[in-house]
Each structure stands twice: as C-alpha cells, then as structure tokens.
Amino acid sequence: MRHDRMRQEHKYDAAIAHLQAGRTRPAEVALRAVVAVNPRSALAHYHLGLALRGQHKWKAAAQAFRSALAFDPHHARAEASLALMLLQTTSAAAAEPHVRRAAANDPGDPLILAALGNILRHLGRLAEARTAFDAALKLSPDHVDARFGRGFLSLLEGDYASGLVDYEFREARTEGVDPGFAPQWRGEDIRGRALLVYGEQGLGDGLQFLRFLPPLVERGVRVTAMLPAPLTALARASLGGVRVLEPGDRSSFDVCCPLPSLPLYCGIRPEAIPARAGYLTVPPGRMAAWSARLGESADLTVALVWAGNPEHTNDHNRSMTLADLAPLLRISGVRWISLQKGPAAADLSRRLGVLDLGGELKDFADTAAVMAQADLVVSVDSAPCHLAGALGRPVWTMIPFAPDWRWGVSGTDTAWYGSMRLYRQAALEKGWSLAVEAAARDLAALVSARA
Missing domain, CATH: 1.25.40.10 (Tetratricopeptide repeat domain)
Structure with a gap:
C-alpha cells in the first residue's frame, strides 16, 4: 500500500x-x-x-x-x-x-x-x-x-x-520571450544596426504594428521582419526597405523586438500615431487576378467578416453570427462578398445571395486585393478589420461592449485607422441588435446616395 x-x-x-x-x-x-x-x-x-x-x-x-x-x-x-x-x-x-x-x-x-x-x-x-x-x-x-x-x-x-x-x-503571461530572440531592443539608438522584428500575437496585431517599420528604416535601421506566412507576400509588397523573411527562415541581427512592443520603444502616443491613412498596398499581380474574378457590379460591393479565430480568448464576446447581421443583409442594392474563413463560414450554407470567397483566399495579399475592389468592408474586431484599415479602405468594425484596448472606451473613430468607423455594442448582455441597426441605417443611406 x-x-x-x-x-x-x-x-x-x-x-x-x-x-x-x-x-x-x-x-x-x-x-x-x-x-x-x-x-x-x-x-x-x-x-x-x-x-x-x-x-x-x-x-x-x-x-x-x-x-x-x-x-x-x-x-x-x-x-x-x-x-x-x-x-x-x-x-x-x-x-x-x-x-x-x-x-x-x-x-x-x-x-x-x-x-x-x-x-x-x-x-x-x-x-x-x-x-x-x-x-x-x-x-x-x-x-x-x-x-x-x-x-x-x-x-x-x-x-x-x-x-x-x-x-x-x-x-x-504566455511562454515568455523565446531565448533565441536576444538581445531585445529597448528603445536605444540603433541607427546602422540590424533589427529583427517578429510576430508574437495574432495576425491583427501584426498588421496593426507593421506601420512602425518604414519610419525605422528612414532612421537608418536595417530592419528584417519574420512574420506569419499569411502576411509575408503583403508585407514584401508594402514595406520598402524592409527585408521580409520566408516562413521558417532566420536571419542574423544585432537586436530584436516583437511587433507589439514597437509602440513603446518608438515612443508612440495616441495623438501621434503614424500612417493613419494606410500603409499597406496590394501586390499588382493579385489585384489583376481578383479584378478578373470579381468583375463589375452596379451595386455597392461590401465585403463581410462576422467571426474571428475561435481560439482567441475573447472570441465569445467579439464574434457574431451571420444571423446577427440580418438587418444589413436585407438592404437591397448591395453585392455581398464573404471573406469569412474557419468554422463560422458554414453559416453561409443557409444564406443565399452572398458570394463566398473565403475558401479561395490563400493569404492576406488575396484578401487585400478583394478589399481594394470593394466599396466597404464590414468586420468584427479581428485581423480583417486591421487589414482594411491598413489599406486605407472604408471599414466598419463591430466592437463588443468590453472593447480591446486599441479601440478606446467610446467614440466612432479610432486613432489607429483614419478610414475606420466603430459600431459599439451598446450594453452588456444586450446582443448586437442596436449596433447592427445603426450600421444598417448608415448602409441604407450609402446605397441611397449612390443611386
């Protein structure tokens, strides 16, 4: 015993x-x-x-x-x-x-x-x-x-x-700093030195903080970016002077820094965030391919994303269902394009009249090319809303009652993206109805103005 x-x-x-x-x-x-x-x-x-x-x-x-x-x-x-x-x-x-x-x-x-x-x-x-x-x-x-x-x-x-x-x-709070990423940059003068930046959190965070790389290049820093595969083609086309590694590759460096630390060490304040008008561009070949795929439409073209990564710790609060967006989808004069990926894309099996492109999008360069040809993007707080804002495309973002820090506590605009409008969940436990109804009124006005 x-x-x-x-x-x-x-x-x-x-x-x-x-x-x-x-x-x-x-x-x-x-x-x-x-x-x-x-x-x-x-x-x-x-x-x-x-x-x-x-x-x-x-x-x-x-x-x-x-x-x-x-x-x-x-x-x-x-x-x-x-x-x-x-x-x-x-x-x-x-x-x-x-x-x-x-x-x-x-x-x-x-x-x-x-x-x-x-x-x-x-x-x-x-x-x-x-x-x-x-x-x-x-x-x-x-x-x-x-x-x-x-x-x-x-x-x-x-x-x-x-x-x-x-x-x-x-x-x-997570696994801490990878011991291979040392020494870390802490904001000291690194002109003439090699800086490796790397993704640490989700794709949306990476998209949001890529804006800090061109100013570092302008200051004489030799910047290399190690990014998740979905971002590499887009970053390579957009960030002149930045070396973007292929997935799995490594590079020598003097110091390194995770992307979400760049706002601190670049000395950013909310009233002086760079590149609010946009800082990413679509690779020309992708633009041509998706232009041929989408063709022309007399209707207002709106790209739609209603759910984020289900593994995200706040996904229960930030993601929606397609049914939540029914007041928007009932508006006539709109060509709807779904960019939704993952399990939530199955909602489309019960919805007619929406062009489903989610399965055709290989990476964010493809997604960016579709957004560039849409008149508007409507998205939950997930990577696609950051992508649209970083492209300078009009984007309406649905914000949960308990917002992520980057959206602030109130207001319809954001210091991070000049082309973004925020629709906030009005009250705890009340669902999305008020925010969606406000967006539906604005969309109806947009369609009417176009007629």
Whole structure:
C-alpha cells in the first residue's frame, strides 16, 4: 500500500512538472490518471483545470474547477479560475459572483484580485477594475497578471505612457520571450544596426504594428521582419526597405523586438500615431487576378467578416453570427462578398445571395486585393478589420461592449485607422441588435446616395 501511495505521489509530481513547464497535454493525461485514482482530490481537479485551460479547452476546464469546488468549497483559486472560464464561455455577469466569493475566501491573493479586475473591466466598471489591480500590485508589485491587466486598462483609457510599460508583461503571461530572440531592443539608438522584428500575437496585431517599420528604416535601421506566412507576400509588397523573411527562415541581427512592443520603444502616443491613412498596398499581380474574378457590379460591393479565430480568448464576446447581421443583409442594392474563413463560414450554407470567397483566399495579399475592389468592408474586431484599415479602405468594425484596448472606451473613430468607423455594442448582455441597426441605417443611406 505504501508503495502504491508513493507511486501515485510520483505520478502527481510528474504531472505538476509538466504543468509548470507548459506541457499542458502531457499534464492533462497524467492528471486524469491521478483523478481516476483519487476522484475526491480537489487539488488534482484544480490542476487538471489549469492543464485544460492551457489548451483552450474552456468548458472542460470549467467543469474541472467545479469538481475541485465540490470537494473543497473554499478553494479560492479554483473559484477564481472558474470565474475566468465563465468570462470566456458565458459572460462577465456570470463570472462576477464566483470571483467575489474567491476574493472573500482569500482577500490577500494578488492572482484573485487581478482576476477580479479583469472581470470588472469586462463589466465596464473601469474605476473598480483599477482599484482591484492596484490592490493586487500593493501585495505583489510585479505580479504579472495584475501589471498586464492594469496596462490594458490604461491603454483602453488612452494613457499610453504608462499603459505600454505595463503591457510588456504580456510576454510573461504566455511562454515568455523565446531565448533565441536576444538581445531585445529597448528603445536605444540603433541607427546602422540590424533589427529583427517578429510576430508574437495574432495576425491583427501584426498588421496593426507593421506601420512602425518604414519610419525605422528612414532612421537608418536595417530592419528584417519574420512574420506569419499569411502576411509575408503583403508585407514584401508594402514595406520598402524592409527585408521580409520566408516562413521558417532566420536571419542574423544585432537586436530584436516583437511587433507589439514597437509602440513603446518608438515612443508612440495616441495623438501621434503614424500612417493613419494606410500603409499597406496590394501586390499588382493579385489585384489583376481578383479584378478578373470579381468583375463589375452596379451595386455597392461590401465585403463581410462576422467571426474571428475561435481560439482567441475573447472570441465569445467579439464574434457574431451571420444571423446577427440580418438587418444589413436585407438592404437591397448591395453585392455581398464573404471573406469569412474557419468554422463560422458554414453559416453561409443557409444564406443565399452572398458570394463566398473565403475558401479561395490563400493569404492576406488575396484578401487585400478583394478589399481594394470593394466599396466597404464590414468586420468584427479581428485581423480583417486591421487589414482594411491598413489599406486605407472604408471599414466598419463591430466592437463588443468590453472593447480591446486599441479601440478606446467610446467614440466612432479610432486613432489607429483614419478610414475606420466603430459600431459599439451598446450594453452588456444586450446582443448586437442596436449596433447592427445603426450600421444598417448608415448602409441604407450609402446605397441611397449612390443611386
């Protein structure tokens, strides 16, 4: 019996080692074995939830955290973790009671206070969110989640000076900096030196921050960009003086920098963001090919994207369904073109009168060529809206109630893209109807003006 207990302890220790090293799939397998032998272990269920969360298995993670609480109702971190899963799968309103209970059970845990701040931000209670982040940082001044959360909030409120500094803590929340990317550029003078920039987050972030590369070239920096494959052809056609690597290639460099850090080290402020009018261009060959594919139309041509990457941690809030956009699609005098990719494209099987190009788009150079020939792009907050703005094409972006920091807390315009109009979700838990109805009125006026 003692031997069996020691063996189980060894398995648990191995599972935790996997989890701490970021090997979430092996950790899940090992922890399921532990739970099978010790089904009443709240700690094992909690750690299983962490392993599942690390693989973006949100609902399964929520169930694991619920199981932990069933055996230990006062497990504060399991309660807070459940709250964060509900935030990503259900709503901030559903998450708040759980994180409040967690904070009551352990008021001195900065991780729980940071979770509270994050949920309050999603509820639109920004002053309360800042109080929670500040309380966490009073307990632990460099707590990663609290610093990142405070930075996100500061950026959302337009305070780029302090927000961008805190935003650097995003790297520590994931896998951290790849050891191959060193030394890092921290804003010092690098004229005449080689700078490697690389993608770190989603495609939309890459598109947004490419604007900072030409000014660096103009300052005498030798810039090389290592980008995801969907961006390389477009970047190569657009960014004169920047060497764009083929996917998988590496290059020698003096210093390097992830794209999302460029606003900080280039000293950007919201009132002085460069290239608002656009900074990307379509490769000529792609333009000609897609012009032949699309042909002419007497109607207003509108390109449409209604859902983002389902793996995104905020996709539950930012993506829509095609049915949400029905008031737009009912307007006559419009040729609709779908640029939607991924699982959401299946919505088109129930919708007639929309030209589906999603499956024909090989990369963002193709998408850009279609956008360049459309009169308007309508998109959720995902990479295509950044692409349209970076091309200087008219784009209407649907913004969730809890917006990403780059869109600010209010208003219909953005400091990042001069051609973009924002349609904001009006209230928490109210769906998209008011924002879509506003866009439908504006679209009807646009069609009428064209007639």
